[in-house]
Amino acid sequence: MPSCFKLSSALLLAAMCFLIAEVVSAEQMTTCDSDRFVVHRLNCDYGVINVQQALYGRSSSLVCSDGRPPQQLANTQCERQGTTDELSSRCNGKKTCVVNTDAFRNPDPCDGTFKYLQTNFTCLPAITVVACEESLAHLFCDVGQVISVYGADYGRRDRTTCTYKRPESQIQNVDCLRPTELVASRCNGENSCTVAARNNVFGDPCGGTYKYLEVAYTCVYPETAKTSSSTLYDYSHSMALSPKEWESMFHTAQLRAALLLATTCLLNTAVADYVDQVTTCDNNVWQVHRLYCDRGVINVTDSLYGRSNSLVCAEGKSNKRLANTTCSQQGTVDKVKTSCNGKKSCELGLSGFRTPDPCVGTFKYLQTNFTCLEAITVVTCEGSVAHLYCGMGRVIAIYGADYGRRDRTTCSYRRAPHGLKNITCLQPTDLVAQMCNGKFSCSVAASNAVFTDPCIGTYKYLEVSYACKSPKVSHQAVLQFGVDSI
Known part of the structure; x- marks a missing residue:
């Protein structure tokens, strides 16, 4: 029994x-x-x-x-x-x-x-990590779980990732992403793992291009790691299957898939509580520090520009440049919070932290710890319809919504440059909250007729951040998020 x-x-x-x-x-x-x-x-x-x-x-x-x-x-x-x-x-x-x-x-x-x-x-289901060239990718799991890597690639496949103030010539080649098994060989079965996104680790698939490392992985219990790894391999190599073929694949391995998804589901419930860490070695003037949330929005807890450890970003550096481990630029955490909190992704240049130099002669890095607050984000290009919805017994609670444009990369496919130039026209709006709060599902058109036009001649988009809450706490959740988290 x-x-x-x-x-x-x-x-x-x-x-x-x-x-x-x-x-x-x-x-x-x-x-x-x-x-x-x-x-x-x-x-x-x-x-x-x-x-x-x-x-x-x-x-x-x-x-x-x-x-x-x-x-x-x-x-x-x-x-x-x-x-x-x-x-x-x-x-x-x-x-x-x-x-x-x-x-x-x-x-x-x-x-x-x-x-x-x-x-x-x-x-x-997947946890994804993107580390810009000369940064460190940190993979980690909860206590008792180990890493199982889906796959990893080093190079570049778009002109939007890791681009902060990079010259155009360094982001043009978008056909150089190279698959690598090195991350899996180093990290599978480990509770945590750090890998440097560098040419001397992965080789250089495209000289002259500024690259990044992409890793997709999950966390499993050690006894299921081998099965999970095999299943994830099936996932990653079966993306082109038709829906019927996908259904057949799952039906032939129902129990294995069920147990794997159950494990992943438990992971997903705790992922928002994890403290993530990004470390960027200050190797050149245009170095990019990139924070990203797979799910939810960024909430910075701590950030350091300087040096607190002699082992971090130490490769090829003399002992003299690593000796000072009490080096810290004042105001770093406030600056990172102002730039990144409440966003799904955030890219910062290290040049904004160098003056005044907190410790002349010491090789420095920018290291940020952050959590991902539970949120669902929807970005809908002008002329499309945003669909918001929640599970049974839960209703929509809008964190915030903006209509306009704040970068040149979102919703930019084949748009004329003059339609993407204005990146200071994102206009906050309460209309989505008025239309959708308290509902199980809601559709909103991203159009000037609905929100008015904050920047004529610019191709715009609608950004919405929301959570699914029980009807009794949805209002309190919105207030708590707005006051304490952003």
Whole structure:
């Protein structure tokens, strides 16, 4: 009887985690095809993208119908063939994927019908770490758990990651990301692990390009590490599978997947409590310090520019330059908090911390400890629809929302440079909170007609940060977050 009870409990936990994962990770993005440069953006707050179904055409007369005559909405059986396969090949296995609807217009599946691109996808569980070149990647798990690496790449695959004040020539090559097994060989089975993102560790896949290390991993219990590693290998090498093939793969290994997901689910409930750490060695004038939250938003707890340890960033340096371990720039933590708190990602240049020099002759680094506060973030490009939703018995509690633009990289796919130039026009808005607070689900159009235009001529986007709370505490949660955390 006791063993049966334990098994039932394990299966119940697995079932609950499947349910939680399904509710949390099921996503939908809808983009109205209003002009040739409209951007369709998929993003996983936590994990990596797995496209389930995609439609370019029209299956509903209500979606993307504002201002359209009835004859452009009447055909609800319009579908371009091959859309799901194309979205899967472009986006599966990535945290963020941006595509242009222009790629789906030829051939036109229904001339005269106003069309949209709508994608349903899930987010496979993963912890991701990105360390800019000359920084240190810190991987760690809770007590009693060990690291199991999905995969790692060193190089560059976009012009947005680790770009703070880098020359254009150093971020142009986006086809040089090189897979490496070195992180797995060093870190698998360890409770914590530190790896330097350097050419002398991984080799140089593209000389003259400023690179970064990307690592995806999970935390498992030692006795399941081997099984988990094998399963994650299957995940990482099966991203291009169709939804039916994915379903077949899971059905042939139900128990293994159930136990793995149950373990991952337990990890996910605690991930927001972890203190993450980023260390950047001050090797050159344009060095980039990058903080990032897989899920939620950044909350800096401590930051040091100087040196408190003779072993950190010590490679190739003389003992004299490492001896002073009481070197600290005043005001560093306040500066990092001001720049990064409340954001999903944040890039800082070390040049802002060097003057006055806190310890002349000592080789310094910037090291930041931070936590990721529980939050769901949604970024929706202008002309698309933001979908917010929560699990059964929970309602939306908006932390904040902004409409406009604060960088040149978000929602920038094939946009003209003049439409991305103004990065000081992000306008806070209470409208999303008024429309969505207290509801199970909510859809908001990212358009000037809804929010007015804070910067005419600039291509904008809507940023929303929210949590799912029980109805009784949703209001208090918003107040607590706003006062104590940002």
